[in-house]
Amino acid sequence: MTPTTGGRRRSTKTSQWAWNLRLPALEIRQGNRTVYSFAVDGKKLSLFATVSRVHRDDSAVIQGYQRPEVLSHIASIRRYLESDEPMIPNALVIAFDKRVTFKPNRADGQYPGVRMGTLVVPIDPDGPHETVAGWIVDGQQRYAAIREAQIKSFPICVTAFITDSDSEQRSQFILVNATKPLPKGLIHELLPSTTGTLPVALELRRFPAMILDRLNYDDDSPLNGMIQTPTTPGGVIKDNSVLKMIENSLSDGALYEFRDPGTGSGDADSVLGVLKDFWAAVETAFPDAWKKPPRRSRLMHGVGVVSMGFVMDAIVDHRQRFPSSKDFAKELALLEDVCHWTSGIWRFGPDHQRRWNDLQNTPRDIQLLTDYLLAEYKKKIRRESRQANAAKRGRSTRTASK
Numbered sequence: 089m090t091p092t093t094g095g096r097r098r099s100t101k102t103s104q105w106a107w108n109l110r111l112p113a114l115e116i117r118q119g120n121r122t123v124y125s126f127a128v129d130g131k132k133l134s135l136f137a138t139v140s141r142v143h144r145d146d147s148a149v150i151q152g153y154q155r156p157e158v159l160s161h162i163a164s165i166r167r168y169l170e171s172d173e174p175m176i177p178n179a180l181v182i183a184f185d186k187r188v189t190f191k192p193n194r195a196d197g198q199y200p201g202v203r204m205g206t207l208v209v210p211i212d213p214d215g216p217h218e219t220v221a222g223w224i225v226d227g228q229q230r231y232a233a234i235r236e237a238q239i240k241s242f243p244i245c246v247t248a249f250i251t252d253s254d255s256e257q258r259s260q261f262i263l264v265n266a267t268k269p270l271p272k273g274l275i276h277e278l279l280p281s282t283t284g285t286l287p288v289a290l291e292l293r294r295f296p297a298m299i300l301d302r303l304n305y306d307d308d309s310p311l312n313g314m315i316q317t318p319t320t321p322g323g324v325i326k327d328n329s330v331l332k333m334i335e336n337s338l339s340d341g342a343l344y345e346f347r348d349p350g351t352g353s354g355d356a357d358s359v360l361g362v363l364k365d366f367w368a369a370v371e372t373a374f375p376d377a378w379k380k381p382p383r384r385s386r387l388m389h390g391v392g393v394v395s396m397g398f399v400m401d402a403i404v405d406h407r408q409r410f411p412s413s414k415d416f417a418k419e420l421a422l423l424e425d426v427c428h429w430t431s432g433i434w435r436f437g438p439d440h441q442r443r444w445n446d447l448q449n450t451p452r453d454i455q456l457l458t459d460y461l462l463a464e465y466k467k468k469i470r471r472e473s474r475q476a477n478a479a480k481r482g483r484s485t486r487t488a489s490k
């Protein structure tokens with residue numbers, strides 16, 4: 089059986105003529121979900137499917153999900169396709185919108201959960217490419233290689249599902265690529281806008297990833313545009329460092345009380361309130377080290393970001409409440425003379441000194457800097473407490489003498 093085109097009809101969305109591509113297909117019920125399996129000439133895929141590139145729109149809302157094409161990988165597949173006996177048995181995955189329909193064969197139904205029929209796909213060869221009915225969830229490199237290969241045709245297997253939900257497409261994209269070397273930054277950026285059940289590790293990371301997303305794109309965030317992600321390549325702080333800082337505090341730090349340990353979600357507004365106040369205070373306390381590339385500022389480096397997260401926890405614990413940005417800044421001022429984010433020497437002990445830029449984003453150096461900052465902070469607040477008590481005793485003595 090081969091794909092056929094139905095009668096020509098007037099499109100409901102444009103004044104151009106549109107066609108229906110009729111694809112012999114299997115409808116397969118999987119629980120409450122339905123997928124479709126069919127074969128089509130790979131050279132015709134562009135008639136009804138395209139790739140949704142990950143990007144941000146003008147309102148900084150995540151759009152799409154696919155990473156850029158890997159040209160070397162495409163070239164390798166293309167050479168194989170142009171060889172004597174090529175074969176690609178693994179199917180592409182395509183998400184169709186609800187303009188696509190399935191027409192079952194009348195006499196079918198012999199096998200439970202499976203029906204034979206025809207998948208009806210609207211196409212408009214002259215319409216904008218972004219108006220096609222299908223989006224490639226998995227297989228963009230194979231799709232590109234078939235498109236570029238010097239061959240007349242190449243039938244390819246396709247598995248498809250129908251949805252109008254961008255978030256469901258992203259969920260399927262993450263699940264399909266979970267065991268492949270997909271960039272972690274791309275997964276983190278897509279997680280907040282996904283729906284449905286994901287593996288436990290990703291499910292628990294969804295809430296911290298959403299907090300990171302808000303920190304990077306909320307207009308009132310001191311970290312606005314500063315976190316480097318696939319759609320914000322100009323950021324100065326690596327997304328994984330910020331994510332680690334958030335996760336540390338949510339697991340057993342100041343932000344723990346705002347988290348639901350069972351689901352991994354939490355009170356986003358409260359978490360963001362604390363983080364925004366703290367990092368605004370960090371900017372106030374260390375303006376010379378703020379918004380500089382990590383090579384010029386260890387405050388913007390992974391070692392500084394993660395360590396400062398533990399300082400935030402210590403300040404909240406000391407004050408036994410959540411400070412305002414002004415109060416955070418007052419506490420951070422205690423550390424100004426012992427921090428060497430952009431120059432100088434870190435003095436960790438009598439026999440342990442390190443140049444400011446010798447610190448690296450390793451567990452050992454993060455622990456070293458964290459221990460040092462927390463010890464210095466506790467030393468300073470004890471000194472302040474002694475001075476305050478001495479001043480209080482002095483006032484009491486003067487009062488009594490009168």
